[in-house]
Amino acid sequence: MGRRPCCSKEGLNKGAWTALEDKLLTSYIKAHGEGKWRNLPKRAGLKRCGKSCRLRWLNYLRPDIKRGNISHDEEELIIRLHNLLGNRWSLIAGRLPGRTDNEIKNYWNTTLGKRAKAQASIEAPPRKSTHDVATEPSSSPEATKAKVEVIRTRASRCSSRVMVPLQPPAPAPAPATQDVDVTNLTLLEPDTGTQVLDSLFDFEISELLKASDEEFEELFDEAMFKDLTTTPGLSDNAATDLDSLAFLLDGHDWP
DNA sequence: AACAGAGTCAACCGCAGAACT
DNA sequence: GAGTTCTGCGGTTGACTCTGT
Numbered sequence: 001m002g003r004r005p006c007c008s009k010e011g012l013n014k015g016a017w018t019a020l021e022d023k024l025l026t027s028y029i030k031a032h033g034e035g036k037w038r039n040l041p042k043r044a045g046l047k048r049c050g051k052s053c054r055l056r057w058l059n060y061l062r063p064d065i066k067r068g069n070i071s072h073d074e075e076e077l078i079i080r081l082h083n084l085l086g087n088r089w090s091l092i093a094g095r096l097p098g099r100t101d102n103e104i105k106n107y108w109n110t111t112l113g114k115r116a117k118a119q120a121s122i123e124a125p126p127r128k129s130t131h132d133v134a135t136e137p138s139s140s141p142e143a144t145k146a147k148v149e150v151i152r153t154r155a156s157r158c159s160s161r162v163m164v165p166l167q168p169p170a171p172a173p174a175p176a177t178q179d180v181d182v183t184n185l186t187l188l189e190p191d192t193g194t195q196v197l198d199s200l201f202d203f204e205i206s207e208l209l210k211a212s213d214e215e216f217e218e219l220f221d222e223a224m225f226k227d228l229t230t231t232p233g234l235s236d237n238a239a240t241d242l243d244s245l246a247f248l249l250d251g252h253d254w255p
Numbered sequence: 256a257a258c259a260g261a262g263t264c265a266a267c268c269g270c271a272g273a274a275c276t
Numbered sequence: 277g278a279g280t281t282c283t284g285c286g287g288t289t290g291a292c293t294c295t296g297t
Contacts, residue, residue, distance in 0.1 A: 090285065106264050
């Protein structure tokens with residue numbers, strides 16, 4: 001079916017935003033609210049793509065944006081959430097008030113990612129966990145590369161739908177990487193997936209930070225359990241077998 | 256002072272799901 | 277149901293700044 005570009009690129013400004021453009025965008029959004037990004041530039045008198053306006057607003061102009069260095073607590077939380085969620089920056093950002101997904105992504109790529117890599121090269125691999133895949137250090141560079149590739153995801157929304165196995169996985173010696181039989185999956189209705197992941201956000205940041213790694217994972221599981229068991233329409237076994245959800249946190253088998 | 260290389264981060268790009276017609 | 281548009285996502289780029297020589 002083909003796609004048209006989000007807007008005509010001719011005659012549009014690109015690159016860094018000027019103070020005047022910022023002012024125009026801010027005052028327009030204050031007067032008319034967010035949304036309708038496609039038409040916004042024309043109405044606001046901006047020679048910008050709607051997408052560009054949206055990004056500028058969300059990442060820079062929003063009044064609730066927190067400027068300045070990432071604190072130690074925030075850093076800690078980013079690391080932990082990244083361990084659990086992988087490169088799902090918008091979800092991670094959702095737990096850090098005033099921080100944007102772009103900011104967190106940049107911070108990870110420039111600071112934390114390198115640090116994790118450096119640490120991985122000097123440390124022996126820690127205990128195995130189904131949640132460690134994203135940042136698990138590895139002894140060989142090849143293995144490290146393979147792991148890193150695993151967590152790379154294409155841009156797709158994971159908040160609208162979540163796939164849950166109808167049958168619990170074989171109780172057997174569960175390998176860290178188990179194949180998911182696509183024929184054995186059920187789709188949760190929209191919102192359910194959002195609720196599952198967002199349930200973690202019921203906890204206070206301080207509570208999450210105080211927790212040990214194990215406790216943190218337990219809180220995460222608890223949140224998922226609470227959500228699954230209170231969400232109508234879910235099969236019992238999906239709700240009671242939390243291990244069956246582990247693959248959601250592993251880049252390997254993300255459907 | 257001048258240059259090179261590394262680091263940072265705002266902005267862009269393409270993709271894909273949701274919403275609309 | 278099919279086609280189209282809107283919106284939001286993660287990956288990547290490139291301009292700018294910082295630091296070391």
